[in-house]
Amino acid sequence: MHDNGRVSAEPGRRVVTRRYLSAWIGFSAGGRFAQALSTVIVLFAFAAPTVHVLVGTPGVWAILGSLVVLAGLSLLGQRYRIEWHGVLPLSLMGLVLYMALSVLWSTYSWASLRGFTGTVCFIALGLYLALGRDLVQLVRACGDAFRIIIVTSLGLEILSGLVIDVPISSLGIQGDIAYGGPIQGVGGTRNFMGFIAGMALVTFVVEALTRSVTRWRAIGSVAIALITLMLVQSPITSIAMVGLVIAALALVVLRRTAPERRPLINTALGVVLGAGAIVAFVFRSRLLDEIGAAGGTAVRLDLWQRIRVLVESYPIQGWGWVGTWPTDVFPFNTLLTDSGRPYTSGLNAVVDAWLQIGFAGALILVVTALLAFARAWVTATTFPGVAYVWPAVVLVLIGITSAAESYLLHGAGLMMFVAVLVIAARRRSWRSKLRRV
Secondary structure: OHHHHHHHHHHHHHHHHHHHHHHHHHHHOOHHHHHHHHHHHHHHHHOHHHHHHHHHHHHHHHHHHHHHHHHHHHHHHOOOOOOOOOOOOHHHHHHHHHHHHHHHHOOOHHHHHHHHHHHHHHHHHHHHHHHHOOHHHHHHHHHHHHHHHHHHHHHHHHHHHHHOOOOEHHHOEOOHHHHOOOOOHHHOOHHHHHHHHHHHHHHHHHHHHOOOOOHHHHHHHHHHHHHHHHHHOOHHHHHHHHHHHHHHHHHHHHHOOOHHHHHHHHHHHHHHHHHHHHHHHHOHHHHHHHOOOHHHHHHHHHHHHHHHHHHOOOOOOOOOOOOOOOOOOOOHHHOEOOOOOEOOOOOOHHHHHHHHHHHHHHHHHHHHHHHHHHHHHHHHHHOOOHHHHHHHHHHHHHHHHOOOOOHHHOHHHHHHHHHHHHHHHHHHOHHHHOOOO
16 A cells, blocks of 8 residues: 555656646746846856856856756747747857867867866857847847946946955956056956957947937946946957947948948958958057057967967867866966966967867858858848847957957857857848758
8 A cells, every 4th residue: 555655646746846847947938037047147157257256166067057957948938939940050060069079089088078068058058048039138138237247347446446455366356446447347357358348338339229228327338338448458459449340330331321232332341451451460560569469469479389389289170179278188288378377268269279179170160250240240231120230240349359369269258159140140041941841
């Protein structure tokens, strides 16, 4: 009789568990939960350096895993309203597959597997942002997250530099706001804080243009983003802002031009940018001195030269994917700064990818990025909604910044790259025209 009671209890427990899971999936598919989850995802990704200091590596992995599970449940609840046909770009799937294959020939398999797992998690979060929210909702979620990050960063900088006048070394904050910067905020470095401020400025402007927020909130948001950009004093961010201004002006002109004249203007714009790049390369020393980036460029050139020597060992397939460099694994533990600290990236997305996944992987990455930008640019210039400008301008910012940092390959940069890539592919994927099976 005891056995019969046990048997009869088991189906009951399964029914209760199934009902609970079904209710949770239905709740997570709701609009408010999905919007809050999207905001938390963006907040976590861009504040990751500070989160790591506060909760350590195990805590970061626990939060990342929890967000991926919640995002998966939310997508499961929304599965009937999401258009999956032809959405995931083949170039992105090819890149992820090649990263996975590199684990097999890696000389540091466990580190490579750990790095690939983190990469897949951030790619999954990027897919959720693109599929679980429409474009305007995603912009709003990013705007809310960036407002929290920038206000918190400025508050910590004021506390460190003006109130207690002591650096907060654990967070990487030097307390130099009293001298006009540079500030680091929750980004840990001025370059990443500048990247955050650039992303925030683009998002706040699009919020204002789409009237997603009130006028005074939009004005205040743009103001604090501009203040942060001035205080970070990052040469990389300064160059990125010039690129953003050029891209924004080009988009304004193209969106107001007749469709038949857009190819001609795009061609002329490409020629002008190519000529400008040649002139900038010829006079690079003077330009770098003017913006105060000569010292950082010398450091990068020295690192890239050392990476080139390592690339010669595995030029085609690379050493194996790791994402952010582990500091205790060869050959990454041999690449040190002048002060003896290990680098955590190759300070250039393409060079970094070449080291990790070789020429073949770097080529796939470049093709993926170019296809994403082409789709986003065409969508931004042809669709009437102002929100479609956001993916194109975000890709411009990520592309320029990734020439001097490897943000494209891990963390928040990778997540946003995947999100805008999928958003662009949703409108321009050739596979969406194929017959459904």
